[in-house]
Amino acid sequence: MLREIGASSIDDLFAVIPEEYRLARDLDIPRQMGESEIVEWFRSAAAKYTVRHTSFLGAGVYRHYRPCIIDSLVQRGEFLTSYTPYQAEITQGTLQAIFEFQTMIAELTGMDVANASMYDGSTGAAEAVMMAVRVTGRDGVLVARTVHPEYREVMHTYAQHREAETGDVMREVGYDPDSGRIDLAALEAAVTDQTACVLVQSPNFFGIIEDIPAIADIAHKKGALLVVSIAEAISLGIVRPPVEADIVSMEAQSFGVALCYGGPYCGVIAAKEKYVRQMPGRLVGQTTDRNGYRGFVLTLSTREQHIRREKATSNICTNQALVALMATIFLTVYGKEGIRELAEHNLAKSAYTAQVLAAGPGARLRFTGAPRFHEFVLHTDEDPAAWHHRLHEEKIVGGLELNRWYPELDHATLWCTTEIVPREKIDIAAKQLAAVSVEA
Secondary structure (H helix, E strand, O other): OHHHHOOOOHHHHOOOOOHHHOOOOOOOOOOOOOHHHHHHHHHHHHHHHOOOOEEOOOOOOOOOOOOOHHHHHHOOHHHHOOOOOOOHHHOHHHHHHHHHHHHHHHHHHOOOEEOOOEOOHHHHHHHHHHHHHHHHOOOEEEEEOOOOHHHHHHHHHHHHHHHHHHOOOEEEEOEOOOOOOEOHHHHHHHOOOOEEEEEEEOOOOOOEOOOHHHHHHHHHHOOOEEEEEEOOHHHHHOOOOOOOOOEEEEEOOOOOOOOHHHOOOOEEEEEOHHHHHHOOOEEEEEEEOOOOOEEEEEEEEOEOOOOOHHHOOEOOOOOOHHHHHHHHHHHHHHHHHHHHHHHHHHHHHHHHHHHHHHOOOOEEEEOOOOOEOOEEEEEEOOOHHHHHHHHHHOOEEOOEEOOOOOOOOOOEEEEEOOOOOOHHHHHHHHHHHHHHHHHO
């Protein structure tokens, strides 16, 4: 290179710089390191500032173990660089992965078809509600107050322009103070001939399993659809799928997707086949070519990038194919029995946590009249702020305070226990909560 540009040395390249401004010695920096040394240096530096806490937070985002194979596979170039099928039939690997994802989701939810994913659980729930409005031609939407509060905020954002034109579109239905489930009597009184759908979450925001058959019966008697949102996908390993629903929306983050400071996650919509043409997003299908070989095609894509805007079902511009691939790998690694065992593990850990925390002085469980999964609501006589600091000293993050969204639930916190929470940390948390109550 020097010969081509007519220079005899590297120093010739800097001849235009006055000599007094040129550094004539080596830089005062440490010697070069090999790759393994660099990795170890960063690990040591990170250890000085990283404090690993055991967390009892859930509320729509769940910390589960992620098998190492997930990142090994999704970081392969054929997946990482073709995360969305722009030239669909050419990217057969991506289409097959999406097809497998859709198949697994349909089996888990008990629905006929599932799409190639939404952005996350909140947009999935909002899109499912809008889908029900299109199917029925009605405007009214009833939403259980036990649906994730942030999901409800996203739905209000989606509906705000429709509400401006037609009035109050979304109305909320309260919950039974004993069971934590939707108030069935209030729901029955609220459903009318103008109700497009009823939206419930199960397990709901309090961790309670809703009575889906009873809710479906109430909705269907008035011609409304039932939309069921699932924020904790692992629950389907042990909880009966909501087969009575017309549309199911789900957050698949628990299937091998890291917490990642809130995203990207993997929303899902699954539905009965008769509603397939109103589904948002993409749908991949399986077919055979002229030679009889199996192939995959983008069967349905009703987004506004592909068709006329007035015909589009959604303006969501892409699917989370790479994140959905993580979920596909996770489900493949665990299999049917593995998912069931994982769900049972979570259920048992949560039952133990609820037992030992509620056994302390000044603590009791709320909503004991219905089955729950791995979350529960704990009421403490002492303000949670009194024991949050105590738990932090033990490198523990306690439950989520609920009065931010539910003023009537003062001194109530939502606790979640997954398989990665050690039993000794559960016992330490119980000991610290009891100590605070005794000292008070």
